Amino acid sequence: QSVLTQPPSVSAAPAQKVTISCSGSSSNIGNNYVSWYQQLPGTAPKLFIYEDRKRPSGIPDRFSGSKSGTSATLGITGLQTGDEAGYYCGTWDSSLNAWVFGGGTEVTVL
C-alpha cells in the first residue's frame, strides 16, 4: 500500500483531457514539492513535472501540474495515443524521513 494514492487507471478519447490525482497527507504532499514521471511501455521513467508545476525542457505544455492542500494533480490536455503510459507521483515524506512514490496510474486513450 503506497503512502501516496493514485487511481489505477484513467481513460479518455483522443484530444480530450484527463487528470490524474495523487493524494497524500500533511507529512508529504501538504508540505513538500511533488514531481511526476511518465513511463512509456517497456521504457524507463522520465521526469515530466517537478516542484509541483514546473516542466523540464522539452515537455509539452499539454502537461501541467498543480497542488491543493494534500493532493496533487497531473493534467493532460489534447490527449494523444503517444500519451498512453504509466504516470507516477513522488515526494518526500517528513514523517517517514523517506522518498515515496504513488502506486502509478495507467492512462489509456480510447
Place this chain on the structure above:
Amino acid sequence: EVQLVQSGAEVKKPGESLKISCKGSGYIFTSYWMGWVRQMPGKGLELMGIIHPGDSDTRYSPSFQGQVTISVDKSISTAYLQWRSLTASDTAIYYCVLIVVVTRTNWYFDLWGRGTLVTVSS
C-alpha cells in the same frame, strides 16, 4: 549529452551475489546525488537508496537497509548496487537515477538510466 549507462541484464541463481553498475557522463559526476530505484514485475517504483559520489555519503530507504549495498567509484564515474545473496524476490528492473537536490526535502529524479533486468531463478 548527459547520460547514465547501466550494465546489462543478469540471470542468477538464489544465493548468488551480484553487482550492477551505472556510469554517468556529460556532467560533473561528483556534484549530483545518484540513486537506485526498483521496479518489480508489473509493479510500481521504489527508491532503494541514494549516494553522493563526492564523499560517498549513502542513505538507504528503510525497506532496503541491510539488504543491498550502494557504492561508487568516482575515478570512473560509476555507481554500483550490490547483493550478497540473491533471492527470487529480487527479480526486478533496477534503474539508476540522477537526483537534483534543491533542499533536504525538495528533490527530483532528473535523469533515469535505461534499467538493468535482474532475474533470479533456480
